[in-house]
Amino acid sequence: NAGVIQTPRHKVTGKGQEATLWCEPISGHSAVFWYRQTIVQGLEFLTYFRNQAPIDDSGMPKERFSAQMPNQSHSTLKIQSTQPQDSAVYLCASSLDRGWAEQFFGPGTRLTVL
Amino acid sequence: GDSVTQTEGLVTLTEGLPVMLNCTYQTAYSTFLFWYVQHLNEAPKLLLKSSTDNKRTEHQGFHATLHKSSSSFHLQKSSAQLSDSALYYCALSDSPNTDKVVFGTGTRLQVSP
Numbered sequence: 001n002a003g004v005i006q007t008p009r010h011k012v013t014g015k016g017q018e019a020t021l022w023c024e025p026i027s028g029h030s031a032v033f034w035y036r037q038t039i040v041q042g043l044e045f046l047t048y049f050r051n052q053a054p055i056d057d058s059g060m061p062k063e064r065f066s067a068q069m070p071n072q073s074h075s076t077l078k079i080q081s082t083q084p085q086d087s088a089v090y091l092c093a094s095s096l097d098r099g100w101a102e103q104f105f106g107p108g109t110r111l112t113v114l
Numbered sequence: 115g116d117s118v119t120q121t122e123g124l125v126t127l128t129e130g131l132p133v134m135l136n137c138t139y140q141t142a143y144s145t146f147l148f149w150y151v152q153h154l155n156e157a158p159k160l161l162l163k164s165s166t167d168n169k170r171t172e173h174q175g176f177h178a179t180l181h182k183s184s185s186s187f188h189l190q191k192s193s194a195q196l197s198d199s200a201l202y203y204c205a206l207s208d209s210p211n212t213d214k215v216v217f218g219t220g221t222r223l224q225v226s227p
Contacts, residue, residue: 091157
């Protein structure tokens with residue numbers, strides 16, 4: 001079991017460019033989550049999917065952020081027109097069952113917007 | 115809505131002293147509390163969890179007791195070790211029918227020799 005895989009581990013973009021972050025959840029896990037981590041805000045929930053269907057995107061900045069899960073083996077988080085305030089570590093997590101299940105986190109993608 | 119409060123952003127301790135990291139929460143629904151730990155350059159991972167009122171839960175030398183009367187789930191350890199230095203998140207889930215978890219802002223624990 002390789003755990004949750006996130007690529008790339010580091011990404012540097014210029015202001016206004018697009019960034020796409022990838023997540024491969026643990027095989028068999030039915031829920032996939034995206035979080036943004038900063039020193040000031042801690043772990044901020046962005047969005048999650050269950051069985052590939054979007055369930056809750058209440059944490060997503062509406063204008064430039066989007067997430068998809070085209071199949072059960074990967075999810076993407078896309079940020080259009082990146083801004084310096086988007087600089088953060090983006091964490092993906094997956095869980096097996098509903099009902100207070102443990103979330104397994106990936107190593108994160110550190111996004112730096114210059 | 116649900117919320118989790120961790121009052122200390124940073125706790126610094128000398129090795130061997132007891133650890134207590136505070137966590138309080140607000141929810142109108144069921145209660146399942148978690149502590150996650152994140153060591154430097156690693157992913158967060160579950161440390162312990164509980165949904166039972168007034169029952170002590172232990173793992174890897176840490177323990178916590180959910181007190182619904184005071185809405186608290188403080189993390190404790192009798193003797194800090196250098197390897198305990200990490201970021202600790204308290205988190206809440208309010209229903210067995212949802213996957214979503216609300217995290218606190220985290221407490222960084224720094225243990226020095």
